[in-house]
Amino acid sequence: MDKSFLSRLTFWKSVAIILITLGLYSVFIRFTGGLGAATNLSDEFPWGLWLGFNILCGVGLSAGGFTLCGIVYIFNLKDFKPLVRPAILTAFLGYLLVITALMIELGRPDKIWHTLIMWNPRSVMFEVAWCVMLYTTVLALEFSPIVLERLGWKTPLKIIKSITIPLVIAGVLLSTLHQSSLGSLYLIVPNKLYGLWYSELLPVFFFISALTVGCGMVIIESYLSSRTFKRELEFPLLLRLGQVMVILIMVNVVVKFIDLMDRNSFDLLFLNRTETYLYWLEVFLGLIVPFIMMNFKKIRFNRAGLFYSALFVILGFILNRMNVSVTGMESGSGASYLPSWMEVFITMAIVSLGFVAFTLIGKYFPVFSEVHTPPNKNSQISKYIV
Amino acid sequence: MKSKAILVDITKCIGCKQCEAACKAQNKLPEVEETKLSATAYTVIDEHEERYVRRLCMHCKYPTCESVCPVGAFSKTEIGAVVYDSHKCIGCRYCMMACPFQVPTYEWMSLTPKVQKCKFCYEKILEGGTTACVEACPAEAAIFGDYNDLIKEAHRIISENPDKYVNHIYGENEVGGTSILYISDVPFEKLGFKTHLETQPLPELTWSALSKIPSIVMVGGTLLYGIWWITNRRKEVVEFERKLKENNEENN
Ligand code: SF4
Ligand code: SF4
Numbered sequence A: 001m002d003k004s005f006l007s008r009l010t011f012w013k014s015v016a017i018i019l020i021t022l023g024l025y026s027v028f029i030r031f032t033g034g035l036g037a038a039t040n041l042s043d044e045f046p047w048g049l050w051l052g053f054n055i056l057c058g059v060g061l062s063a064g065g066f067t068l069c070g071i072v073y074i075f076n077l078k079d080f081k082p083l084v085r086p087a088i089l090t091a092f093l094g095y096l097l098v099i100t101a102l103m104i105e106l107g108r109p110d111k112i113w114h115t116l117i118m119w120n121p122r123s124v125m126f127e128v129a130w131c132v133m134l135y136t137t138v139l140a141l142e143f144s145p146i147v148l149e150r151l152g153w154k155t156p157l158k159i160i161k162s163i164t165i166p167l168v169i170a171g172v173l174l175s176t177l178h179q180s181s182l183g184s185l186y187l188i189v190p191n192k193l194y195g196l197w198y199s200e201l202l203p204v205f206f207f208i209s210a211l212t213v214g215c216g217m218v219i220i221e222s223y224l225s226s227r228t229f230k231r232e233l234e235f236p237l238l239l240r241l242g243q244v245m246v247i248l249i250m251v252n253v254v255v256k257f258i259d260l261m262d263r264n265s266f267d268l269l270f271l272n273r274t275e276t277y278l279y280w281l282e283v284f285l286g287l288i289v290p291f292i293m294m295n296f297k298k299i300r301f302n303r304a305g306l307f308y309s310a311l312f313v314i315l316g317f318i319l320n321r322m323n324v325s326v327t328g329m330e331s332g333s334g335a336s337y338l339p340s341w342m343e344v345f346i347t348m349a350i351v352s353l354g355f356v357a358f359t360l361i362g363k364y365f366p367v368f369s370e371v372h373t374p375p376n377k378n379s380q381i382s383k384y385i386v
Numbered sequence B: 001m002k003s004k005a006i007l008v009d010i011t012k013c014i015g016c017k018q019c020e021a022a023c024k025a026q027n028k029l030p031e032v033e034e035t036k037l038s039a040t041a042y043t044v045i046d047e048h049e050e051r052y053v054r055r056l057c058m059h060c061k062y063p064t065c066e067s068v069c070p071v072g073a074f075s076k077t078e079i080g081a082v083v084y085d086s087h088k089c090i091g092c093r094y095c096m097m098a099c100p101f102q103v104p105t106y107e108w109m110s111l112t113p114k115v116q117k118c119k120f121c122y123e124k125i126l127e128g129g130t131t132a133c134v135e136a137c138p139a140e141a142a143i144f145g146d147y148n149d150l151i152k153e154a155h156r157i158i159s160e161n162p163d164k165y166v167n168h169i170y171g172e173n174e175v176g177g178t179s180i181l182y183i184s185d186v187p188f189e190k191l192g193f194k195t196h197l198e199t200q201p202l203p204e205l206t207w208s209a210l211s212k213i214p215s216i217v218m219v220g221g222t223l224l225y226g227i228w229w230i231t232n233r234r235k236e237v238v239e240f241e242r243k244l245k246e247n248n249e250e251n252n
Helices: A003-033 A049-061 A063-072 A080-106 A124-151 A154-162 A164-188 A201-226 A235-262 A266-270 A273-295 A303-333 A343-363 A378-382 B018-026 B066-067 B094-100 B121-125 B131-137 B148-162 B204-208 B214-251
Strands: B005-011 B044-046 B051-055 B074-076 B082-084 B142-146 B180-183
Touching: A003 A343, A049 A080, A049 A164, A049 A201, A049 A303, A049 A343, A049 B131, A063 A080, A063 A124, A063 A164, A063 A201, A063 B214, A080 A124, A080 A201, A080 A235, A080 A343, A080 B148, A124 A154, A124 A164, A124 B066, A124 B204, A154 A164, A164 A201, A164 A303, A164 B204, A164 B214, A201 A235, A201 A343, A235 A266, A235 A303, A273 A303, A378 B051, B005 B148, B018 B131, B066 B074, B066 B082, B066 B094, B066 B204, B131 B142, B142 B148, B148 B180
Parallel strands: B005 B180
Antiparallel strands: B005 B142, B044 B051, B074 B082
C-alpha cells in the first residue's frame, strides 16, 4: 500500500472520529437540556434539518436496496447480482441510521413503541412508522445470509434463501409505500408548503426521485467500494443502471411539467423569490446536469463521468428534500429557520457513522464475495482515484 | 351534551387581557405576559388595525391534529373540544407542523416534553360550566353556548348590522368549520387571520393518498409476483428445451 493512500485513509478516519465525537456531545446536550437546548426548532417551525435530512434523505438514499432486489429477483436480470449485497447493506445501514436519528428527533423516544399498539390509520405518520419497522425487518432478513455465511450456519441460511422471493416482494411493496408516504406527509399543508413543491402528486414525486437516487447510490457506492476494497468495478452493469437513472430523470421532468400545467403554476417558475432560485438549483443539479452529462458518450463511458453524474443526482435529491422540508415551509409558516450547529453535528455524525459501518462490514463480512474478480494491484487503483 | 362553541365579536374586545390571565389561572400556568401562543400561553391577544384579536385553538370540526397524530393522541369530543392525551404522545410534532392555524406548541426545554394548546376547559364544561376565558371577559366580546345557537346568533348580528360587520363568520366554513367563531368589522385578512384556507377539511387530502394503500399492496403484489413468475418461467423453459435437446441427441 503506498503512502499517500494510507495517509488519505487516516485523514478520513480522523475526520470521522472528530465528527462522531462532536455529534455525541450534541446528543448529550439534547438529552440533558431538551430539544430546545440543542436545536433551533420552534413552535412555528417544528421540523428542521433532522427531519429533512436524517429522515427524508436517509430513507431516500436507502432506496438502492429495493430497486436492485426488484431488478435481480423480480425481473430476473441476474447480471446485476454482484451489486445486490452492497445495495442491501447500504439500505440496511441507512434504515438503522434513520431509526437512530428518529430516537434523537422524537420528543419522547421512550414511547416509540406506542405506534405498535395505539393505531391511527388515518395518519400518514402512522404509515411511515409501520413501513420503517416492517421494512427494517425485511432488510435484516435480506441481510442475514451475509452474517450466516460468515458464521457457516447452513440450515437457517437455507430457510432464508427459500423465502427470498416473498421477502423481495414484501420489500418492494413496503418501500414503494414508504418512499411515497414521506411525500404524503406534506399533503396536509397546502397552505404552508410553497406552490412549487406542493402538489397532489407529492407521493409520486417522492417515489420517482427515490428510484432515481437509488440507482445513483448504487453507482456511487460500487465506485467507492471498488476503491476501498480494491476490487474490479462492474462497469457495464453500472452503465446500464446509469441509463435507467436517465430514463427516470426524464419521467420525473415530464411529470413535473404536467403537474405544473395542471395547477396553472408556470408563473411560479419565474418569480423573483428565494424559493424560485432554490427550485431551479434543485432541478438543475438533480435533473438537467446529469441528463446532459449522460448524453455525452465520452462522459458516460468514463468511470469518473458516470460517478459524477450519479453524484449530481444525489445532490439534487438532497436539495429537493431540504426544499420541501425547509425552504418551501418557511414563508407559509411565517418563520425562518437555520439549523443550530448541534443539529448539523448530529447529522454529520450520523453520516460518518454510516461510512464507518459500511467500511467495517465490507471488510469483515462476505458482502462482495459474489464478485469473482481478482483483487486489483495497487498500480491499478490509482487509475480510479480521481 | 350538545356541541359547544365560542363566538368572538372582535368589535367588542377592549384588549384588557382578562381572558389571558383567567386562562393562565385555570391551567396553572406561570403568570408572565406573553405575546404569542406558547406551551405556557394557550390564548393571547394580538393587536391589528387597532383591533384586538384573541388567538386560541380553533377546535376544528375535522381536526387536522387529530388526523395526523400517529398514536391518536388527539380526539374531538362530543362537546366540540379537541383534547390531547399526553400519555400517548411520542413527540413527532406532526400535529404542530400540520395544524392550519399553527396552534399546538411544544415544551422545548423539557426532557419529557408535551404538546400544549387550549383545552376548551373540557372538564369545566362537562360539569355544566363555561370556559374560563369567556367567564372573565368584562366586555362580552366572547360568548359561550351551543354551536347551532351561536351560528344563528352570529348570522343575526351580521344581518342586523350589515353596515358595521363584514359579511363573514370566520370559522363557519374554514377547513370544514371550527368551534371558535369570529365576527368583525374589519376584513379578516387585515387582522392576521389565515383567509386563504379552503372549506375542504384538510384530513381529506392525506386520506385520498392513504386510502389507496390496500389497492397498491394488492395490485402491486400480484403484479410483482406475476412478473417474477413470467421471467422465471422463461428461464425454466429455456432450461427444459436444452435438456430435451440433449436427450434427443443422446437417443439418436
Ligand atoms: S386549530 Fe389546530 S390544534 Fe386546534 S383543533 Fe384545529 S388542527 Fe387541532
Ligand atoms: S407530537 Fe404527539 S400529539 Fe403531536 S402528532 Fe406527534 S404523537 Fe401526536
